[in-house]
Amino acid sequence: MKAILKLVAQRIALGLLLLLAVSVVIFAGTQILPGDVAQSILGQSATPQALENLRRELGLNDPAYIRYFRWLAGIVQGDLGTALSNGQDIATQLGKRLGNTLFLAGVAAIVSVPLAILLGLLAVRYRNRWPDKLISAVTLASISLPEFFIGYLLIYFVAVQLGWFTSVSTVYEGMTIGQRLNAVALPAATLTLVVLAHMMRMTRAAILNVMQSAYIETAELKGISAFDIIRKHAFPNAIAPIVNVVMLNLAYLVVGVVVVEVVFVYPGMGQYLVDHVAKRDVPVVQACGLIFAAVYISLNIIADVVAIISNPRLRHPK
Amino acid sequence: MNLSRIPISAWIGIILTSAFAFVAVFAQVIAPYGEGQIVGGLWEPMSAKYWLGTDNLGRDLLSRMIFGAQTTLFIAAAATALSFCTGSVLGFTAAVIGGWIDQALSRFVDLLMSIPTLIFALVILAVLPANTLTLILVMGLLDSTRVYRLSRAVAVDINVMDFVEAAKLRGEGHRWVIFREILPNALSPLVAELGLRFIFMVLFLSALSFLGLGVQPPEADWGGIVKENKEGIVFGIPAALIPAGTIAALAISVNLVADWILNRTTDLKGGRGG
Numbered sequence: 001m002k003a004i005l006k007l008v009a010q011r012i013a014l015g016l017l018l019l020l021a022v023s024v025v026i027f028a029g030t031q032i033l034p035g036d037v038a039q040s041i042l043g044q045s046a047t048p049q050a051l052e053n054l055r056r057e058l059g060l061n062d063p064a065y066i067r068y069f070r071w072l073a074g075i076v077q078g079d080l081g082t083a084l085s086n087g088q089d090i091a092t093q094l095g096k097r098l099g100n101t102l103f104l105a106g107v108a109a110i111v112s113v114p115l116a117i118l119l120g121l122l123a124v125r126y127r128n129r130w131p132d133k134l135i136s137a138v139t140l141a142s143i144s145l146p147e148f149f150i151g152y153l154l155i156y157f158v159a160v161q162l163g164w165f166t167s168v169s170t171v172y173e174g175m176t177i178g179q180r181l182n183a184v185a186l187p188a189a190t191l192t193l194v195v196l197a198h199m200m201r202m203t204r205a206a207i208l209n210v211m212q213s214a215y216i217e218t219a220e221l222k223g224i225s226a227f228d229i230i231r232k233h234a235f236p237n238a239i240a241p242i243v244n245v246v247m248l249n250l251a252y253l254v255v256g257v258v259v260v261e262v263v264f265v266y267p268g269m270g271q272y273l274v275d276h277v278a279k280r281d282v283p284v285v286q287a288c289g290l291i292f293a294a295v296y297i298s299l300n301i302i303a304d305v306v307a308i309i310s311n312p313r314l315r316h317p318k
Numbered sequence: 319m320n321l322s323r324i325p326i327s328a329w330i331g332i333i334l335t336s337a338f339a340f341v342a343v344f345a346q347v348i349a350p351y352g353e354g355q356i357v358g359g360l361w362e363p364m365s366a367k368y369w370l371g372t373d374n375l376g377r378d379l380l381s382r383m384i385f386g387a388q389t390t391l392f393i394a395a396a397a398t399a400l401s402f403c404t405g406s407v408l409g410f411t412a413a414v415i416g417g418w419i420d421q422a423l424s425r426f427v428d429l430l431m432s433i434p435t436l437i438f439a440l441v442i443l444a445v446l447p448a449n450t451l452t453l454i455l456v457m458g459l460l461d462s463t464r465v466y467r468l469s470r471a472v473a474v475d476i477n478v479m480d481f482v483e484a485a486k487l488r489g490e491g492h493r494w495v496i497f498r499e500i501l502p503n504a505l506s507p508l509v510a511e512l513g514l515r516f517i518f519m520v521l522f523l524s525a526l527s528f529l530g531l532g533v534q535p536p537e538a539d540w541g542g543i544v545k546e547n548k549e550g551i552v553f554g555i556p557a558a559l560i561p562a563g564t565i566a567a568l569a570i571s572v573n574l575v576a577d578w579i580l581n582r583t584t585d586l587k588g589g590r591g592g
Binding site: 018021026148152160259263280289293296297 | 429430432433434435436437438440441442443444445446517521524525528529530531541544548551552553554556558559562563565566569570573574577
């Protein structure tokens with residue numbers, strides 16, 4: 001038990017270190033150009049004096065590494081700075097939106113994960129027969145579809161032609177959970193379709209890999225029914241790879257959410273990020289980028305931790 | 319090569335992909351109207367005069383789509399080429415030289431890959447000028463991390479083979495080993511990957527343009543055309559679905575070809591039947 005805790009702690013520490021390095025990369029990524037924030041606030045017609053004053057006020061005359069540590073110190077204390085475009089505090093703006101985004105991604109995950117695993121099991125059960133072939137064909141098609149195509153197809157047919165849902169997903173304070181679910185139904189469906197096929201195919205591959213083991217053949221020779229073999233013998237051994245697949249796709253969800261939020265005009269992090277990239281509002285972009293990366297890295301850590309717990313062989317590294 | 323042994327799905331892919339490439343190359347000749355030419359009312363329905371109808375400003379949608387094919391395919395192809403050149407040369411170099419260069423490059427790639435590509439691209443595009451060159455550079459260099467991983471993995475295997483050892487013992491330099499010994503032998507897995515990377519680039523570029531951060535209007539590209547016409551969807555005007563569907567069609571047809579090449583190359587290695 002102690003060994004597991006140590007391994008898990010090591011993995012989390014490594015993740016935090018990675019996050020620190022990522023924050024350096026994100027900060028450096030916005031320093032590529034010689035032009036600076038003062039110029040973009042005041043515009044091209046600003047006088048050199050006004051630029052100089054603003055630079056001093058914002059501390060832009062300090063070297064980049066000092067600005068980086070100032071930025072990092074702020075983040076650790078929960079202060080993400082203020083937006084250039086409207087002077088508002090980023091942390092309060094982001095708080096609500098992060099909640100909205102996680103709600104949307106969460107709903108999509110709750111629907112897509114069990115569905116993908118179930119369909120993956122079906123594909124293994126009917127391997128090389130028509131359900132399996134159908135699943136393969138659909139997968140090939142769906143990894144080629146851009147997110148906005150699925151989104152607009154759903155809007156066009158389900159929202160406009162059938163009128164079942166609204167085409168714009170507005171959420172606001174004081175909505176009941178039912179209203180909220182109704183509002184995110186279409187974006188969540190889009191996200192589900194985006195990740196479902198991929199997750200299904202990888203689940204199928206993971207289980208098939210296990211199915212070729214000797215103990216499965218033994219179980220078959222004992223005369224256990226095909227579904228029981230999958231449920232009792234194959235599935236427990238496939239948990240680690242499946243969790244990996246699920247986490248990989250959830251991480252993908254976090255990114256896919258950006259485009260889907262824009263399609264459905266959903267007030268989440270992605271929409272916020274895209275708006276401020278267009279406005280060249282660097283502090284907001286840095287903050288959003290860091291949060292997205294943090295969620296992505298955390299999901300990967302969770303996948304590794306579950307793999308360590310579910311697979312005894314990983315607990316005793318040589 | 320025996321043409322009759324090419325499966326039907328690969329044929330569909332090859333024909334569609336070549337059709338897209340043909341349209342892209344000869345856009346100026348094929349397109350019935352100019353790229354930015356306003357020819358009719360807003361969102362006119364499909365007709366004999368305007369095959370796909372008109373767009374949000376009254377431009378001929380078919381002409382926009384044809385010019386869009388040129389922009390989209392050109393940028394995606396350029397970015398793929400950049401990604402492959404950078405990624406494979408660095409990957410081979412890391413594998414051949416090894417040591418701290420390998421460690422430094424590999425850890426740096428790990429670091430870049432721990433940030434979602436789209437998010438990092440958005441962060442960088444917030445400060446860079448919006449033009450075609452920037453797009454190609456950002457997309458190509460960010461994606462080269464994946465090519466780096468693949469080519470390094472392939473090259474590490476080849477690097478220990480006898481003929482490479484022989485070349486090193488007779489005193490060939492790194493450049494010879496990389497380009498004359500390893501590159502020819504690593505080509506088939508890389509070619510199979512090429513198609514997949516190209517699709518990824520098309521989807522990536524379309525997503526950026528759809529978000530308004532890729533190709534800037536009035537220049538047409540498929541993601542941008544979706545963005546321009548998206549308001550029409552709510553009124554039941556399907557103009558935005560056409561470019562979106564075309565992106566999907568291109569991606570599927572390239573996928574079909576890539577799938578076939580992938581199967582062929584695994585055959586060469588003594589893989590499963592065929």
